[in-house]
Structures are given as structure tokens and as C-alpha cells.
Amino acid sequence: MSETATPPGGSGEARREGEVTVADRDGTLVARTLAGDSSACDTLVQLYMRSAFLVAFRGVGNREDAEDVVQESFVAALEHLGSFEIGRPFGPWLMRVVMNRAATLRRRRALRDTEEERDGVSTRPSALDESERADLREHLVRALGMLSERQRLIVTLFDVDDRTSTEIGEMLGLSAGTVRWHLHEARRTLRSALSSFAG
Amino acid sequence: MTDADANDAGRWEVAGEPARDAELGARLRELLGDAPAESVDWIALSARIARAASAVETSWWSYVARWNRTLVPVALAAGIAGAVALWRAPAPPAAEPARGPDMVTAVIGGTPSTDAARTFAQSLVSVATVATVASEPEE
Numbered sequence: 001m002s003e004t005a006t007p008p009g010g011s012g013e014a015r016r017e018g019e020v021t022v023a024d025r026d027g028t029l030v031a032r033t034l035a036g037d038s039s040a041c042d043t044l045v046q047l048y049m050r051s052a053f054l055v056a057f058r059g060v061g062n063r064e065d066a067e068d069v070v071q072e073s074f075v076a077a078l079e080h081l082g083s084f085e086i087g088r089p090f091g092p093w094l095m096r097v098v099m100n101r102a103a104t105l106r107r108r109r110a111l112r113d114t115e116e117e118r119d120g121v122s123t124r125p126s127a128l129d130e131s132e133r134a135d136l137r138e139h140l141v142r143a144l145g146m147l148s149e150r151q152r153l154i155v156t157l158f159d160v161d162d163r164t165s166t167e168i169g170e171m172l173g174l175s176a177g178t179v180r181w182h183l184h185e186a187r188r189t190l191r192s193a194l195s196s197f198a199g
Numbered sequence: 200m201t202d203a204d205a206n207d208a209g210r211w212e213v214a215g216e217p218a219r220d221a222e223l224g225a226r227l228r229e230l231l232g233d234a235p236a237e238s239v240d241w242i243a244l245s246a247r248i249a250r251a252a253s254a255v256e257t258s259w260w261s262y263v264a265r266w267n268r269t270l271v272p273v274a275l276a277a278g279i280a281g282a283v284a285l286w287r288a289p290a291p292p293a294a295e296p297a298r299g300p301d302m303v304t305a306v307i308g309g310t311p312s313t314d315a316a317r318t319f320a321q322s323l324v325s326v327a328t329v330a331t332v333a334s335e336p337e338e
Contacts, residue, residue: 038249038253042249045245045248045249045252046245049244049248050236050241053234053236053244057234057235058231058234061231061232063239067239067244070248071244071248071251074248074251074252075251078255079255136226137230140226140230141230155227156231158217158219159220159223159224160224160228160231160234161233162219164216165216165217175212176212177211177212177213177214178211180214180216180217181211183217184211184217187220190223190227191223194223194226
């Protein structure tokens with residue numbers, strides 16, 4: 001199956017036992033937040049801050065930026081809370097905001113790095129200073145760049161952060177099967193890149 | 200979705216949890232690092248978010264959203280009170296129908312335009328004559 005193939009399960013909305021409870025709980029908290037109840041807003045923050053940080057960190061790659069992304073994402077989510085569809089889990093909705101914010105920051109940073117390199121002020125070590133390891137990293141970075149945003153996040157959450165497909169599905173609003181399919185595709189691309197390097 | 204995709208969908212939904220890929224995981228961890236969740240000051244971060252969120256709440260639309268349950272009945276009551284006051288107020292005296300200038304009246308009345316113009320010019324001349332006579336010093 002190609003990189004652009006349709007993932008199984010279509011939009012892959014999670015439909016598991018217990019999700020209704022999460023959706024109901026989140027819907028109540030959102031409604032109370034909209035009515036001006038700051039304790040409900042705090043509860044939403046406490047519930048989703050950690051997973052938002054993890055997704056943000058995987059998007060931007062450092063703690064400080066990830067914390068900024070989490071803060072900005074919560075603020076953006078609260079500003080647009082009126083458009084949240086009550087009856088759905090809040091987490092996946094927030095994570096989409098986090099992913100978008102992280103991607104925007106990463107693009108902005110890549111542009112700034114390019115400008116700094118062009119101006120000759122880069123502080124990063126030259127690839128020539130590093131050995132085979134640097135080449136391998138480069139291969140891996142390139143292979144990660146070939147993945148979609150979602151696949152990159154899923155393979156990282158699964159193989160680096162040791163999250164289960166069910167947990168990732170709950171975070172991103174996907175079924176576990178859809179997560180497994182994305183994981184399979186991402187791994188295939190990465191393994192191929194690593195084996196081509198080894199060969 | 201094709202039949203193959205549908206089969207795939209079923210396969211991935213019923214498939215068990217995939218095994219961890221230790222080698223790939225190690226490579227990725229080396230490249231990307233572990234998420235430094237333990238070094239995050241969660242209390243400080245939630246306080247930052249709360250501060251930023253409170254700034255959001257002071258925006259004008261949040262005031263509208265917060266007060267709309269109060270303001271809508273108040274505005275409705277004020278509207279009804281105004282309508283009742285207008286209804287009970289004494290009717291204003293009937294105004295006399297406005298009379299247009301003679302020339303307009305003549306034209307509306309069907310007088311030919313040349314006659315109306317002549318009449319208008321004559322009225323202007325007579326007004327001017329009266330004004331001139333009135334302004335002359337008495338001897």
C-alpha cells in the first residue's frame with residue numbers, strides 16, 4: 001500500500017466502550033467553560049496538558065517550544081471553544097490544534113535556520129565533523145520527512161514513547177486499527193531507509 | 200474504499216497490538232530524544248495557561264457571551280416599556296398640510312410652464328421692489 005493510500009477505517013473515528021463517557025464528560029466541561037466556569041477550564045487543562053505536551057514535543061523537538069505550543073494551543077482552543085462539537089471527545093480536537101501549531105513553529109524555525117545558514121551564522125556542527133552516525137541520522141531524518149505528519153507522530157509515540165495503539169487512537173481521535181495501519185506504513189518507510197543505508 | 204482496503208481495514212482492526220521495534224525505537228530515540236516530561240513544571244505550565252486563558256476571557260465577545268443571558272431580557276423589557284409609553288402618549292397635533300411655492304402649486308395644478316415661470320418671475324420682482332422701497336431712507 002502506498003504512502004498516500006486511504007487508511008483503513010476511513011476517517012477512523014474511535015468507537016470504543018467508554019468513549020461516550022469521555023465525550024460526555026468533556027462536553028459538560030466545555031459547556032461549563034463557555035458559561036464562564038474557570039474550574040471547568042482548569043479541569044480540561046489538567047486532563048489534556050500532558051498529552052498535549054507530548055504531541056507538541058514530538059512536533060517541535062524541545063521542551064521550551066513544546067511548552068509554548070501547549071499554552072498557545074489551549075488559548076486558541078478556548079478562543080474557538082464555541083465551534084467545538086459537544087458530544088465528541090475534547091482531546092483529539094485539541095491535539096489537532098497542537099499539531100498545527102507545532103508544524104507552524106517548526107516551519108518558521110526551519111526558515112530561520114535556512115536564513116542563518118545562508119548568512120553564515122549557523123552554530124550547528126558540520127556534517128563532515130561527524131562520522132557514519134551522522135549519515136545514518138541524515139537518512140533517518142530524510143525518511144521521517146517522507147512521512148505524513150500523522151504517521152511521524154504515530155511511529156514516534158509508539159516506538160519511542162511506548163504508547164499503545166489504543167492510547168494513540170484516543171489522543172488523535174482514530175481507531176486502534178487505523179493507528180496500527182499508519183504505524184505499519186511509517187515503519188516500512190523508515191526500515192527501508194535504514195536498510196538502504198546499511199546496504 | 201476498495202475490497203482490498205476493506206480487507207485491510209478489518210485486518211488492522213482485529214490485529215493485536217504490534218510488537219515494539221527495539222532497533223527502530225533506539226534509532227529514533229537517539230535522533231529525537233525522550234520527551235522530557237519529568238523536567239516540566241506542570242504546576243507552572245498550568246498556571247501559565249490559566250493566565251493566558253483569563254486574558255482570553257476578557258475579550259469583548261466573552262463579555263457579550265457572559266452577559267447575554269442578562270442583557271437579552273433587559274433589552275426585551277426596555278423595548279416593551281418603550282412601545283407601551285409610545286402607545287399611551289397623547290397624539291401630536293395634526294400638522295397643516297404643507298403648501299409648496301406658488302410656482303410648484305401652479306405647475307402641479309396644470310398651468311403651462313411658461314405661465315408659471317412668468318408668475319414666479321413677477322412675484323420675485325414684486326418682492327424685490329418691496330424690499331428696495333423699504334430700504335430707501337425716508338425723505
